[in-house]
Amino acid sequence: MGITERKERQRAELREQILAAARKIVLDEGFDALTMRKIGDAIEYSPATIYLHFENREAIGRALCGEAFEHLISYMGAVAQIEDPLERLKGIGRHYARFGLENPKEYKLLFMTDTAFLETLFGEISGTKDPDDPGERAFQFVVDTVQACIDAGVIRPGDPVLIGEMAWTMVHGIVSLALTCRSALESPVEELVATLCDTFARGLATSPAHVASEVRSTT
Amino acid sequence: MGITERKERQRAELREQILAAARKIVLDEGFDALTMRKIGDAIEYSPATIYLHFENREAIGRALCGEAFEHLISYMGAVAQIEDPLERLKGIGRHYARFGLENPKEYKLLFMTDTAFLETLFGEISGTKDPDDPGERAFQFVVDTVQACIDAGVIRPGDPVLIGEMAWTMVHGIVSLALTCRSALESPVEELVATLCDTFARGLATSPAHVASEVRSTT
DNA sequence: CCGCGCTTCTGAACATTGTTCAGAAAAGTA
DNA sequence: TACTTTTCTGAACAATGTTCAGAAGCGCGG
Secondary structure (H helix, E strand, O other): OOOHHHHHHHHHHHHHHHHHHHHHHHHHHHHHOOOOOHHHHHHOHHHHHHOOOOOOOHHHHHHHHHHHHHHHOOOOOOOOOOHHHHHHHHHHHHHHHHHHOOHHHHHHHHHOOOOOOOHOOOOOOOOOOOOOOOOHHHHHHHHHHHHHHHOOEEOOOOOOOHHHHHHHHHHHHHHHHHOOOOOHHHOOOOHHHHHOOOHHHHHHHHHHHHOOOOOOOOO | OHHHHHHHHHHHHHHHHHHHHHHHHHHOOOOOHHHHHHHHHHHOOOOHHHHOOOOOHHHEEEEEEEEHHHHHHOOOOOHHHHHHHHHHHHHHHHHHHHHHHHHHHHHHHHHOOOOOOHHHOOOOHHHHOOOOOOOHHHHHHHHHHHHHHHHHHHHHOOOOOHHHHHHHHHHHHHHHHHHHHHHHOOHHHHHHHHHHHHHHHHEEOOOOOHOOOOOOOOO
């Protein structure tokens, strides 16, 4: 009975076609521009067919969100190998920002959409956080790096989760404002990111001597 | 001829009615829920009438944006009197965050709407910034405070605009993430704001001795 | 008080959206 | 070939923002 297998394969193929069409639209024009009829046109099926593969438009967004998050993770590959934990932490910030600036549509879908696709990454099911959620696992990488900094004695002891969330929200602030209205920011975004990461690190440092030489001049 | 005056008054009154109805809807349910027909129902006029007072839905959003920004400014009243410039800078950050957290719908309308109402505040007409724009004037207050810190010798010399934008984007990051998906942040938002402001200030400081005693423990 | 003209207003329409569902079409099975 | 199951779609529904021809109201000159 290879028939059921073939059918399943065809079904998966069509699902992937839908996703591919949706991906293209979202990456080109943003999630708001994603329309069931547009997808239908692209895959040469009736819009109603899409509902046999996805519950609704938001479910497609959720699927794309997963992909986008993988994409974000892939930006972190390089930093994982940085030995110095403080440099690694700064690297995470800079690469995170680079992902957002280079992939604005994906970043908006992930972190700037009201419908809270964020909750797809951070399980809020029953209020308790599941450490296996992709978002939680990625954030754990940040927390671990912070802890490594503390262990190495380069930053003052403190709650690594709090420090990690400071780092995240901080960089997110730059990226999201830059994506919403770049002209509102006069400074070059890259400089903003780099200087903020350095200043933050300096603020956390046990002794300014450790980082003073690395801090970029802000003039 | 008091007639033309009365007509003008009535016209202005209706405009204000529209704005009031829209304001209520936006504050209650957010800008996405703002519907021409809903406004029409509220003011007991046909939806078409609204177009005699506003170019379109977005224009109403722009008008509400102006109000919301005034509201934000009003949160800064208390901090302007703080003598110590570094404390004033931190106060700006904390009050800014408080505005966002206490008025989420307004904050979203101002700084988290794609249609870039932000550009209403920061003139991007002809690419050049007009220092008279409300947003620009408010940001100037931040820059002035940063400059005062530098002059007082409590933070290291640097570009006050860059430092100001770091401060702004930083706090915006916390607020916007908290408003998009509060459950993604484990730490209490107020603590996040306070600690980040302190850490940032410490990172800018000329000597850690100046602020070390004031820095909240991050444990 | 009447009738003309201007302002103010509205009903109906248009195009577009997500979503549903009865039934057509196709595919598989016997 | 006849029956069943799966796959698909046309048409419809209820919203949305926006437009516009014409109705209604109002003020002014007679």
